[in-house]
Amino acid sequence: MARRLHAEGARSFFVARLDEGEHLRAALGDRAARIYVLDGFTPGSGPRFAAAGLTPVLTALPQVSAAAAWAAANGDMAAALHVDTGMNRQGLTIDEARSIVQAPDRLRGLEVILLMSHLGSAAAPEDPRSAAQLEAFRAIRPLFPETPASLAASAGIFLGPDYRYDVVRPGVSLYGGGPLDQPDERLKAVATLTAPILDIRNLRPGDRLAYGRQFTADRPIRAAIVAAGYTDGIVRAANAGGYAWAAGGRRPLLAVTMDVLAIDIGDSAVRVGDQVELLGPNVHLDDLAAAAGTVAHEVLVRLSRRAERIYLGED
Numbered sequence: 001m002a003r004r005l006h007a008e009g010a011r012s013f014f015v016a017r018l019d020e021g022e023h024l025r026a027a028l029g030d031r032a033a034r035i036y037v038l039d040g041f042t043p044g045s046g047p048r049f050a051a052a053g054l055t056p057v058l059t060a061l062p063q064v065s066a067a068a069a070w071a072a073a074n075g076d077m078a079a080a081l082h083v084d085t086g087m088n089r090q091g092l093t094i095d096e097a098r099s100i101v102q103a104p105d106r107l108r109g110l111e112v113i114l115l116m117s118h119l120g121s122a123a124a125p126e127d128p129r130s131a132a133q134l135e136a137f138r139a140i141r142p143l144f145p146e147t148p149a150s151l152a153a154s155a156g157i158f159l160g161p162d163y164r165y166d167v168v169r170p171g172v173s174l175y176g177g178g179p180l181d182q183p184d185e186r187l188k189a190v191a192t193l194t195a196p197i198l199d200i201r202n203l204r205p206g207d208r209l210a211y212g213r214q215f216t217a218d219r220p221i222r223a224a225i226v227a228a229g230y231t232d233g234i235v236r237a238a239n240a241g242g243y244a245w246a247a248g249g250r251r252p253l254l255a256v257t258m259d260v261l262a263i264d265i266g267d268s269a270v271r272v273g274d275q276v277e278l279l280g281p282n283v284h285l286d287d288l289a290a291a292a293g294t295v296a297h298e299v300l301v302r303l304s305r306r307a308e309r310i311y312l313g314e315d
Contacts, residue, residue: 001174003027004313014038014057014169018045021054036080036114038090046070049077057082057116059090064106071109080114081144085136085151086129087120094140101143114167115144122155122163123181130159155179176285177296183284191300192280193307195228197246197272198260209262210255214239222265224251226276229259233303234278235292242291245282246270253291 002013002024012034015021021037028035031053040063041049041056049056057080058064064081071077081100084091092100100106117137121127137151148166154173156163158180175191178184201224203209203217224246230236234256242253244261247268254262263276277283279299289296 005174006030006033012036012167018048018054022048022052025052025054034113038082040082041067041070041079046074046077050074055080055113057114058092060092061096061100064092064100064110068106068108068110076109076111078111078113080116081112083115083117083137083140085117085133085140087118087133089118089120091117094136097140097143112144112147114150115141115147116150116167116169118153119151119156119159119163122153122159123179125159125180130156130163134163172295172297172300175296175300177300178286181289181295182286189279189281189285191285191303193228193232193278193303194275194280195226195232195278197224197270197274197276198227199225199272200265200270201225201262210257215255215262221254222267223254223262224265224270224276226261226263226278227259228278228307229257229261231258231304232307233299234261235288235294235299235302237294238288238292240291242288243283245277245280246274250282251276 006028013024014036015024016038018037018039021035024035034055036055036057038057040059043066055078056067058067059082067077067079082091083097084093119130119133121129141149150167150169151165152163153169154171154177157168157170173179173187176187176189178187200222203221203223205217205219207217209215209223228234236256239253239256243250244253244263246265247270249268251263251265254264279285279288285296285299289299
């Protein structure tokens, strides 16, 4: 994904872990591309940041001190500052940010190239939390008036221009995840997961399918057994309202087990060996997430390495 974005002109990337940043730098090659590491800077990590040309996102005063000490001994370092505006997960408090500005020696050797925060309720526009976080960020912004700012990730981008500032950080929306945790016609599916039908079975009323009481037929049902299960990343709970796509229509999920799942194929003309779409343009990412009681992000990261990856349009 990053290589494709780079080919399209993107030059700023965000990763969670330091090792992810190292792998991404090796994949991109371009030393001019900026790769931010959201975990920040820990004592002893300086050589790895320098070797890979990575930029730490400093989220706590001890990280600021550790990065400044490294810079004092080894040369100036670019860094981002993450300020907490109400998510209460990561970031300097507003008072801590002010204390840094009031004691500029604490940043000696550090070039702050980005001021950022993160929204906690952007997927729920009616929640007043986002507006409160925006006001808090506006109060912090004058502390670093010349520094580019970033507040919005995927859902925040869709809240409007006030939230976008200088840098946006789209994540799940790059893969088709909707800003309101539901399908959005402005976004197209990116990931497609398919698997073949292994068998077709006829269930009678009262027949139980799979383990325990996961599913009991209340009528005659033609069920297709498909070669994918929760080992491949299809969340087991998705059988309550989830669906697949086969023979030109939606087919309800009946049961999900470790290596296979079952779908109701009705009287459709499907055959053993036919491919079933489990995720893609006809099986919306957010629909599958909703059926599983989770979010699109988790559906995507659960897709296991057993599923063969075929990348289209990488370059």
